[in-house]
Amino acid sequence: MTAHLVRHESGYMTSPASSATGAADLPDYAPIPPSALGVALNDQGYYVGRVERNLYWVTDGTYQAAFLTTRDGVVLFDAPPTIGGNLRRAIDEMAAANGVTNRVTHLVYSHHHDDHSGAASLFDGDVVHIGHEETRRLLLRDNSPARPAPDVTFADRYTLEVGGERVELAWHGPNHSPDNIYIHFPDHDTLMFIDVVILDYPWTHFISGHLGRLATREDVAVHQAYIADIQASSKAALASVDPTPFYMKYGAAGNSWGFVQGYLDAVTERAAAPIIAKYTGVLAAADIEIYTRTTTFAIMQSLRLDSGPSGPVHP
Numbered sequence: 001m002t003a004h005l006v007r008h009e010s011g012y013m014t015s016p017a018s019s020a021t022g023a024a025d026l027p028d029y030a031p032i033p034p035s036a037l038g039v040a041l042n043d044q045g046y047y048v049g050r051v052e053r054n055l056y057w058v059t060d061g062t063y064q065a066a067f068l069t070t071r072d073g074v075v076l077f078d079a080p081p082t083i084g085g086n087l088r089r090a091i092d093e094m095a096a097a098n099g100v101t102n103r104v105t106h107l108v109y110s111h112h113h114d115d116h117s118g119a120a121s122l123f124d125g126d127v128v129h130i131g132h133e134e135t136r137r138l139l140l141r142d143n144s145p146a147r148p149a150p151d152v153t154f155a156d157r158y159t160l161e162v163g164g165e166r167v168e169l170a171w172h173g174p175n176h177s178p179d180n181i182y183i184h185f186p187d188h189d190t191l192m193f194i195d196v197v198i199l200d201y202p203w204t205h206f207i208s209g210h211l212g213r214l215a216t217r218e219d220v221a222v223h224q225a226y227i228a229d230i231q232a233s234s235k236a237a238l239a240s241v242d243p244t245p246f247y248m249k250y251g252a253a254g255n256s257w258g259f260v261q262g263y264l265d266a267v268t269e270r271a272a273a274p275i276i277a278k279y280t281g282v283l284a285a286a287d288i289e290i291y292t293r294t295t296t297f298a299i300m301q302s303l304r305l306d307s308g309p310s311g312p313v314h315p
Protein backbone atom coordinates (compact mmCIF):
# COMPACT_ATOMS: atom_id res chain seq x y z
CA MET A 1 0.00 0.00 0.00
CA THR A 2 1.29 3.46 -0.80
CA ALA A 3 1.60 5.89 2.04
CA HIS A 4 2.14 9.58 2.35
CA LEU A 5 3.06 11.91 5.15
CA VAL A 6 0.34 14.01 6.71
CA ARG A 7 0.78 16.96 8.98
CA HIS A 8 -0.12 16.05 12.54
CA GLU A 9 -0.08 18.15 15.71
CA SER A 10 2.85 16.18 17.06
CA GLY A 11 4.82 16.23 13.82
CA TYR A 12 4.54 14.02 10.75
CA MET A 13 3.07 10.57 10.62
CA THR A 14 2.51 8.09 7.85
CA SER A 15 -0.99 7.48 6.66
CA PRO A 16 -2.41 5.26 3.91
CA ALA A 17 -2.87 7.24 0.69
CA SER A 18 -6.30 5.71 0.15
CA SER A 19 -9.12 6.50 2.53
CA ALA A 20 -8.55 4.68 5.81
CA THR A 21 -12.27 4.04 6.05
CA GLY A 22 -12.71 2.40 2.67
CA ALA A 23 -15.37 -0.16 3.54
CA ALA A 24 -14.07 -2.57 0.92
CA ASP A 25 -10.82 -2.98 2.90
CA LEU A 26 -12.55 -3.77 6.20
CA PRO A 27 -12.78 -7.39 7.35
CA ASP A 28 -15.99 -9.40 7.36
CA TYR A 29 -17.13 -11.08 10.57
CA ALA A 30 -19.46 -13.94 11.35
CA PRO A 31 -23.12 -13.00 11.85
CA ILE A 32 -23.96 -12.02 15.44
CA PRO A 33 -25.72 -14.92 17.20
CA PRO A 34 -29.37 -13.95 17.88
CA SER A 35 -28.84 -14.70 21.61
CA ALA A 36 -26.33 -11.84 21.78
CA LEU A 37 -28.62 -9.22 20.28
CA GLY A 38 -30.17 -6.77 22.69
CA VAL A 39 -33.40 -4.81 22.93
CA ALA A 40 -34.55 -2.30 20.31
CA LEU A 41 -33.87 1.33 21.25
CA ASN A 42 -36.45 4.10 20.95
CA ASP A 43 -36.04 7.22 18.80
CA GLN A 44 -34.09 8.94 21.55
CA GLY A 45 -31.60 6.10 21.64
CA TYR A 46 -32.47 4.28 24.84
CA TYR A 47 -34.53 1.42 26.19
CA VAL A 48 -35.94 1.25 29.69
CA GLY A 49 -37.44 -1.95 31.04
CA ARG A 50 -38.53 -3.60 34.24
CA VAL A 51 -36.13 -6.01 35.93
CA GLU A 52 -38.60 -6.94 38.68
CA ARG A 53 -41.41 -4.85 40.21
CA ASN A 54 -40.02 -1.34 40.86
CA LEU A 55 -36.45 -2.06 39.75
CA TYR A 56 -35.70 -0.89 36.20
CA TRP A 57 -32.72 -0.96 33.86
CA VAL A 58 -31.78 1.48 31.11
CA THR A 59 -29.49 0.83 28.16
CA ASP A 60 -28.20 2.57 25.06
CA GLY A 61 -27.21 -0.82 23.66
CA THR A 62 -23.65 -0.54 24.97
CA TYR A 63 -23.91 0.69 28.57
CA GLN A 64 -26.43 0.02 31.34
CA ALA A 65 -27.69 1.82 34.43
CA ALA A 66 -30.49 0.91 36.85
CA PHE A 67 -32.97 2.68 39.10
CA LEU A 68 -35.38 1.83 41.86
CA THR A 69 -38.58 3.82 42.25
CA THR A 70 -39.82 4.17 45.83
CA ARG A 71 -42.55 6.16 47.56
CA ASP A 72 -39.89 8.60 48.83
CA GLY A 73 -37.84 9.05 45.67
CA VAL A 74 -35.81 7.38 42.97
CA VAL A 75 -32.45 5.68 43.62
CA LEU A 76 -30.20 5.70 40.55
CA PHE A 77 -27.35 3.22 40.13
CA ASP A 78 -24.57 4.57 37.88
CA ALA A 79 -24.81 7.32 35.30
CA PRO A 80 -22.95 6.37 32.11
CA PRO A 81 -22.30 9.45 29.98
CA THR A 82 -23.38 7.63 26.80
CA ILE A 83 -26.90 7.28 28.25
CA GLY A 84 -26.61 10.77 29.80
CA GLY A 85 -29.81 12.81 29.50
CA ASN A 86 -31.78 9.69 28.62
CA LEU A 87 -31.46 8.60 32.28
CA ARG A 88 -33.78 11.46 33.19
CA ARG A 89 -36.19 10.57 30.36
CA ALA A 90 -36.24 6.89 31.33
CA ILE A 91 -36.93 7.73 34.99
CA ASP A 92 -39.68 10.20 34.05
CA GLU A 93 -41.26 7.64 31.74
CA MET A 94 -41.42 4.87 34.35
CA ALA A 95 -42.39 7.14 37.24
CA ALA A 96 -45.29 8.57 35.21
CA ALA A 97 -46.42 5.13 34.05
CA ASN A 98 -46.50 3.87 37.64
CA GLY A 99 -47.73 6.99 39.40
CA VAL A 100 -44.70 7.48 41.66
CA THR A 101 -42.37 10.40 42.23
CA ASN A 102 -39.64 10.99 39.65
CA ARG A 103 -37.46 12.91 42.11
CA VAL A 104 -34.00 11.35 42.25
CA THR A 105 -32.87 11.32 45.88
CA HIS A 106 -29.85 8.98 45.74
CA LEU A 107 -27.14 8.06 43.24
CA VAL A 108 -25.03 4.98 43.94
CA TYR A 109 -21.63 4.65 42.24
CA SER A 110 -20.63 1.09 41.33
CA HIS A 111 -17.03 2.30 40.95
CA HIS A 112 -15.20 5.46 39.98
CA HIS A 113 -14.63 4.86 36.24
CA ASP A 114 -15.91 7.70 34.09
CA ASP A 115 -17.54 5.46 31.49
CA HIS A 116 -20.09 4.35 34.12
CA SER A 117 -20.39 7.58 36.11
CA GLY A 118 -19.52 10.50 33.84
CA ALA A 119 -23.13 11.80 33.84
CA ALA A 120 -23.37 11.89 37.65
CA SER A 121 -23.32 15.68 37.75
CA LEU A 122 -26.73 15.66 35.99
CA PHE A 123 -28.02 14.41 39.37
CA ASP A 124 -26.44 16.92 41.71
CA GLY A 125 -27.95 19.34 44.20
CA ASP A 126 -30.10 17.52 46.76
CA VAL A 127 -29.07 14.08 45.52
CA VAL A 128 -27.12 11.98 48.03
CA HIS A 129 -24.16 10.30 46.34
CA ILE A 130 -23.16 6.95 47.82
CA GLY A 131 -20.04 4.91 47.11
CA HIS A 132 -17.16 2.95 48.50
CA GLU A 133 -14.57 4.93 50.48
CA GLU A 134 -12.01 4.17 47.79
CA THR A 135 -14.40 5.59 45.17
CA ARG A 136 -14.45 8.81 47.17
CA ARG A 137 -10.65 8.89 47.36
CA LEU A 138 -10.28 8.24 43.63
CA LEU A 139 -12.92 10.79 42.62
CA LEU A 140 -11.33 13.44 44.84
CA ARG A 141 -8.02 12.58 43.17
CA ASP A 142 -9.53 12.84 39.66
CA ASN A 143 -11.21 16.11 40.66
CA SER A 144 -13.66 15.85 37.77
CA PRO A 145 -16.75 18.07 37.91
CA ALA A 146 -18.62 15.34 36.00
CA ARG A 147 -18.33 12.92 38.94
CA PRO A 148 -18.90 14.52 42.35
CA ALA A 149 -17.24 12.48 45.14
CA PRO A 150 -19.76 10.48 47.21
CA ASP A 151 -20.98 12.10 50.43
CA VAL A 152 -21.89 8.78 52.04
CA THR A 153 -19.18 6.13 52.00
CA PHE A 154 -18.60 2.69 53.48
CA ALA A 155 -15.73 0.22 53.87
CA ASP A 156 -17.21 -3.30 53.68
CA ARG A 157 -21.00 -3.22 53.78
CA TYR A 158 -23.79 -0.71 53.59
CA THR A 159 -27.52 -1.30 53.69
CA LEU A 160 -29.35 1.40 51.77
CA GLU A 161 -32.96 1.81 52.88
CA VAL A 162 -35.16 4.25 50.96
CA GLY A 163 -38.96 4.37 50.92
CA GLY A 164 -39.37 0.86 52.30
CA GLU A 165 -36.87 -0.67 49.84
CA ARG A 166 -33.58 -2.31 50.72
CA VAL A 167 -30.35 -2.57 48.73
CA GLU A 168 -27.24 -4.30 50.04
CA LEU A 169 -23.93 -2.76 48.97
CA ALA A 170 -20.74 -4.69 49.62
CA TRP A 171 -17.06 -4.46 48.85
CA HIS A 172 -15.21 -7.80 48.72
CA GLY A 173 -11.78 -6.57 47.66
CA PRO A 174 -10.35 -5.20 44.42
CA ASN A 175 -11.45 -6.83 41.16
CA HIS A 176 -12.12 -4.86 37.95
CA SER A 177 -11.05 -1.74 39.86
CA PRO A 178 -9.90 -1.19 43.45
CA ASP A 179 -13.35 0.14 44.40
CA ASN A 180 -15.85 -1.97 42.43
CA ILE A 181 -18.80 -2.93 44.65
CA TYR A 182 -21.54 -5.57 44.61
CA ILE A 183 -25.01 -4.05 44.44
CA HIS A 184 -27.48 -6.69 45.58
CA PHE A 185 -31.24 -6.30 45.42
CA PRO A 186 -32.35 -9.20 47.64
CA ASP A 187 -36.03 -8.43 47.17
CA HIS A 188 -35.67 -8.26 43.38
CA ASP A 189 -33.50 -11.36 42.90
CA THR A 190 -30.93 -9.17 41.11
CA LEU A 191 -27.22 -8.45 41.31
CA MET A 192 -25.63 -5.41 39.70
CA PHE A 193 -21.87 -5.86 39.40
CA ILE A 194 -20.14 -3.86 36.72
CA ASP A 195 -17.64 -5.14 34.15
CA VAL A 196 -17.30 -8.53 35.91
CA VAL A 197 -19.55 -11.59 36.15
CA ILE A 198 -20.04 -13.80 39.18
CA LEU A 199 -22.31 -16.64 40.30
CA ASP A 200 -21.61 -16.51 44.05
CA TYR A 201 -24.56 -14.32 45.00
CA PRO A 202 -28.13 -15.54 44.74
CA TRP A 203 -29.55 -13.84 41.65
CA THR A 204 -31.72 -14.50 38.63
CA HIS A 205 -31.19 -11.15 36.88
CA PHE A 206 -27.70 -9.76 36.39
CA ILE A 207 -26.95 -6.13 35.48
CA SER A 208 -23.38 -6.14 34.15
CA GLY A 209 -23.26 -2.53 33.01
CA HIS A 210 -22.82 -3.48 29.37
CA LEU A 211 -24.74 -4.42 26.23
CA GLY A 212 -28.39 -4.36 25.38
CA ARG A 213 -29.70 -7.13 27.55
CA LEU A 214 -29.56 -8.44 31.09
CA ALA A 215 -27.48 -11.53 31.82
CA THR A 216 -28.61 -14.95 32.97
CA ARG A 217 -26.75 -17.57 34.97
CA GLU A 218 -26.48 -19.58 31.74
CA ASP A 219 -24.58 -16.65 30.15
CA VAL A 220 -22.05 -16.77 32.97
CA ALA A 221 -21.66 -20.54 32.59
CA VAL A 222 -20.89 -20.11 28.86
CA HIS A 223 -18.40 -17.36 29.70
CA GLN A 224 -16.69 -19.59 32.28
CA ALA A 225 -16.42 -22.40 29.71
CA TYR A 226 -14.91 -19.93 27.18
CA ILE A 227 -12.27 -18.83 29.71
CA ALA A 228 -11.52 -22.42 30.80
CA ASP A 229 -11.06 -23.37 27.14
CA ILE A 230 -8.67 -20.44 26.62
CA GLN A 231 -6.66 -21.54 29.66
CA ALA A 232 -6.38 -25.14 28.44
CA SER A 233 -5.54 -24.05 24.89
CA SER A 234 -2.91 -21.59 26.14
CA LYS A 235 -1.24 -24.29 28.24
CA ALA A 236 -1.17 -26.61 25.23
CA ALA A 237 0.25 -23.88 22.98
CA LEU A 238 2.94 -22.94 25.52
CA ALA A 239 3.96 -26.59 25.66
CA SER A 240 3.98 -27.12 21.90
CA VAL A 241 5.23 -23.99 20.10
CA ASP A 242 8.97 -24.31 19.51
CA PRO A 243 10.79 -21.06 20.33
CA THR A 244 13.95 -22.10 18.45
CA PRO A 245 13.20 -20.47 15.07
CA PHE A 246 12.43 -17.16 16.77
CA TYR A 247 15.59 -17.40 18.82
CA MET A 248 17.69 -18.18 15.76
CA LYS A 249 16.22 -15.32 13.76
CA TYR A 250 16.20 -12.61 16.46
CA GLY A 251 17.52 -13.67 19.87
CA ALA A 252 20.89 -14.97 18.65
CA ALA A 253 21.52 -11.58 17.02
CA GLY A 254 20.81 -9.79 20.28
CA ASN A 255 17.26 -8.71 19.53
CA SER A 256 15.45 -10.31 22.44
CA TRP A 257 12.46 -8.02 21.81
CA GLY A 258 12.02 -9.45 18.32
CA PHE A 259 12.28 -12.94 19.80
CA VAL A 260 9.60 -12.26 22.42
CA GLN A 261 7.28 -10.70 19.86
CA GLY A 262 7.64 -13.55 17.36
CA TYR A 263 7.37 -16.34 19.90
CA LEU A 264 4.44 -14.94 21.89
CA ASP A 265 2.58 -14.11 18.67
CA ALA A 266 2.95 -17.71 17.54
CA VAL A 267 1.78 -19.05 20.92
CA THR A 268 -1.21 -16.70 20.98
CA GLU A 269 -2.16 -17.60 17.42
CA ARG A 270 -2.04 -21.32 18.13
CA ALA A 271 -3.94 -20.97 21.42
CA ALA A 272 -6.66 -18.71 20.01
CA ALA A 273 -7.39 -20.56 16.76
CA PRO A 274 -9.43 -23.45 18.27
CA ILE A 275 -11.30 -21.04 20.59
CA ILE A 276 -12.32 -18.82 17.67
CA ALA A 277 -13.48 -21.90 15.76
CA LYS A 278 -15.48 -23.26 18.71
CA TYR A 279 -17.18 -20.02 19.82
CA THR A 280 -17.90 -18.28 16.52
CA GLY A 281 -21.68 -18.32 16.23
CA VAL A 282 -21.99 -18.98 19.98
CA LEU A 283 -20.56 -15.76 21.41
CA ALA A 284 -20.69 -12.45 19.57
CA ALA A 285 -17.19 -11.18 18.77
CA ALA A 286 -15.47 -14.55 19.25
CA ASP A 287 -13.98 -14.10 15.76
CA ILE A 288 -13.02 -10.45 16.24
CA GLU A 289 -9.31 -10.22 16.95
CA ILE A 290 -9.39 -7.72 19.78
CA TYR A 291 -11.63 -9.97 21.86
CA THR A 292 -10.49 -13.58 21.67
CA ARG A 293 -6.88 -12.87 20.72
CA THR A 294 -6.16 -10.23 23.35
CA THR A 295 -7.97 -12.25 26.03
CA THR A 296 -5.92 -15.28 25.05
CA PHE A 297 -2.72 -13.24 25.12
CA ALA A 298 -3.48 -11.95 28.65
CA ILE A 299 -4.40 -15.39 30.00
CA MET A 300 -1.40 -17.04 28.32
CA GLN A 301 0.96 -14.40 29.77
CA SER A 302 -0.54 -14.88 33.23
CA LEU A 303 -0.19 -18.67 33.01
CA ARG A 304 3.40 -18.35 31.84
CA LEU A 305 4.62 -15.59 34.15
CA ASP A 306 2.39 -15.76 37.24
CA SER A 307 1.90 -19.49 37.77
CA GLY A 308 4.72 -20.76 35.53
CA PRO A 309 6.77 -22.41 34.36
CA SER A 310 8.07 -19.15 32.90
CA GLY A 311 11.10 -21.00 31.57
CA PRO A 312 13.74 -23.58 32.47
CA VAL A 313 15.62 -23.00 35.72
CA HIS A 314 19.18 -21.93 34.99
CA PRO A 315 21.56 -24.69 36.08
Ligand SMILES: [Zn+2]
Nearest residue numbers: 113176177195
Ligand atom coordinates in the same frame (compact mmCIF):
# COMPACT_ATOMS: atom_id res chain seq x y z
ZN1 LIG B 1 -14.88 0.20 34.90
